[in-house]
Amino acid sequence: MNYRAGGELELELSWFAVTDVGRRRENNQDSYVTTPPVFAIADGMGGHSAGEIASAAVVRRLAELGGRELVSEQDIDETLSDAVDDIELDAGDTELGAGTTVTGVVLGTEAEPTWKVFNIGDSRVYQYFKGALSQITVDHSVVQHLIDTGAITEEEAEVHPHANVITRAVGFNEAPIPDYTSLALIPGQRILICSDGLTKELTDVGIQHFLATEPTAESAARSLVRHALENAGRDNVTVVVIDVHAVGDVVDTGSLAGSGIELVEAGGSAPLESGAARAAAVVAAPPRHDGEDVDRGSSGLEQRSGADEGSFDGFADDGSAEYDDLEPVILPDAPTTPRAERS
Numbered sequence: 001m002n003y004r005a006g007g008e009l010e011l012e013l014s015w016f017a018v019t020d021v022g023r024r025r026e027n028n029q030d031s032y033v034t035t036p037p038v039f040a041i042a043d044g045m046g047g048h049s050a051g052e053i054a055s056a057a058v059v060r061r062l063a064e065l066g067g068r069e070l071v072s073e074q075d076i077d078e079t080l081s082d083a084v085d086d087i088e089l090d091a092g093d094t095e096l097g098a099g100t101t102v103t104g105v106v107l108g109t110e111a112e113p114t115w116k117v118f119n120i121g122d123s124r125v126y127q128y129f130k131g132a133l134s135q136i137t138v139d140h141s142v143v144q145h146l147i148d149t150g151a152i153t154e155e156e157a158e159v160h161p162h163a164n165v166i167t168r169a170v171g172f173n174e175a176p177i178p179d180y181t182s183l184a185l186i187p188g189q190r191i192l193i194c195s196d197g198l199t200k201e202l203t204d205v206g207i208q209h210f211l212a213t214e215p216t217a218e219s220a221a222r223s224l225v226r227h228a229l230e231n232a233g234r235d236n237v238t239v240v241v242i243d244v245h246a247v248g249d250v251v252d253t254g255s256l257a258g259s260g261i262e263l264v265e266a267g268g269s270a271p272l273e274s275g276a277a278r279a280a281a282v283v284a285a286p287p288r289h290d291g292e293d294v295d296r297g298s299s300g301l302e303q304r305s306g307a308d309e310g311s312f313d314g315f316a317d318d319g320s321a322e323y324d325d326l327e328p329v330i331l332p333d334a335p336t337t338p339r340a341e342r343s
Contacts, residue, residue, distance in 0.1 A: 009113055011185070012246035015039065016218040018225045022197060023233030030195050030238040031055035033104075035066030040104025041238050043123050043195040045169065050091045050098035054171045057086040058102050071106035073180050076118055080176040087171045099171030103137055104193055105183070105242070113185035113247050118178045120168045124199060126192040126207065127183065133208035136181055140168035187252035189244040190220070197237030201228040217241040 013036070021028040029044035029051035042058040044051025061083040065071050080102070091098035101121025108116030117125050119137040122144075127134045138144060142165040143157040152160060170176045190211055198207070207224065214220035221241040228237045245252055 010246070010248055011107075011113070011244070012251075013242060013244055014217050015240060015242040016216070016221040017238070017240040018221045019238035020225050020229060020233075020236065022236050023229060025236055027052060028236045029055055029100075030197070030236045031059040031100075032193075032238055032240055033059040033063045033066070034240060035063045037068060037071055037107035038062050038065045038104065039106070039191075039193060039240050039242060040102060040118075041123050041193050041195050041240060042100045042102045042170070043121065043197075043236075043238070044098070044100040046091065046094055046096050046098035046171075050094045050096065051100065053091045054087045054098040054100040057090055058083045058100050058170055061086065062102075062104070065106070069107075070109045071116065072109045073116065073118075076106070076116075076178060076180075077176075080120075080170055080178065083170055084173065084176060088173050091171075097172045099169035101166065101195070102170050102178075104240075105191060107185070108182060110182060115183040115185050115191070117181040117183050120170055120176055120178050121166045123193070123195045126194070126211075128190040128192065128208065128211040129186065129188060131212065133204055133211065135204070136183060138179065139166075140179075141166045185244060185247055187244055187247050187250050190217075191240075191242040191244075192220075192224075193240040193242075194224070195236065195238045197233075197235035198224060198228050198239055200235055201231040201233065201237070211241075217243045 015034055017032050017034050019028060019030050019032060027049070030041065031044070031052075032041045033039070040059060040062050042055035044053070044055030046054060058080065061079045062076075065075060065079060068075075087098050087100075101119075101123040103117075103119035103121070103123040103125055105115040105117050105125060108114040110116075117136050119125065120140060122139040122141045123137075124139070125136045127136055142162045143152065143160050145167065146152045146160070147154055147157055157163060168177055192207065192211060202210075202224065206227065210223045210227070211220055214223050218241075221239050224239050224241075225237050
């Protein structure tokens with residue numbers, strides 16, 4: 001089954017999503033949506049169930065864009081603004097407020113086949129293509145600001161006491177301000193959307209390893225989540241992996257296969273273990289999949305859930321990678337004083 005965009009462009013996509021509560025959290029405040037042409041993750045924050053409510057509100061609104069041929073920046077802006085109203089209504093008055101990150105991709109309205117990438121907060125979008133991993137989004141966080149200004153290195157950022165402080169969010173009764181990036185939609189491309197529960201536990205080297213060696217979107221998504229849990233699982237972790245098999249008359253002829261991936265028929269599956277040696281950054285430990293929810297898709301139109309029908313049933317809570325006793329906070333883009341906290 002193929003997905004047609006704009007009545008003219010025919011795409012062949014397959015995707016798979018996994019979310020897990022992790023080893024240290026009681027609730028999963030991550031939410032995700034995989035309703036073509038919209039694929040996104042939201043990582044909620046706030047006291048009690050506020051983060052759950054916020055992330056669910058955002059993906060519920062984004063899901064309303066599903067089924068469209070193309071999605072514009074204005075569509076996303078309006079959708080996120082509506083989500084802010086929903087969050088205020090659904091969460092009510094809470095001491096810490098309610099908000100969420102959001103990041104994802106949609107089929108853009110440009111003349112050429114394009115992913116429109118959007119993000120608010122520190123959830124990320126990566127591209128793996130022809131053996132190279134690229135981080136497409138830029139975190140809205142205090143440590144990213146310090147890196148950009150040369151105050152700290154990326155290595156120092158990993159253990160910085162404010163590693164969990166973000167500077168933008170959806171919610172808190174404020175207008176959302178997403179960043180947008182246009183990314184060419186190319187056969188052989190593999191897209192990863194993830195919450196920071198993944199990037200706290202796996203380096204880019206580890207992420208690239210699994211995207212490069214796992215043969216399907218399903219096996220890549222499962223491996224990423226499993227090894228994040230094995231490495232510590234300090235936060236909820238959610239990933240969506242999308243494989244682009246064909247764009248119009250152009251079909252992938254081995255750009256993924258050349259990096260250890262053998263393309264299979266859309267919707268197909270493969271064993272979770274590829275047999276390839278694991279990256280040195282991965283630490284072996286007994287896997288745990290308590291609360292795992294999965295969603296798989298095929299060729300852009302059909303989707304199935306391995307746990308619940310629908311794509312906004314997973315949830316997660318954010319925390320510091322190295323300082324678990326600190327409460328996450330949100331600061332303005334020019335960091336001054338805290339205005340809200342994440343639990």
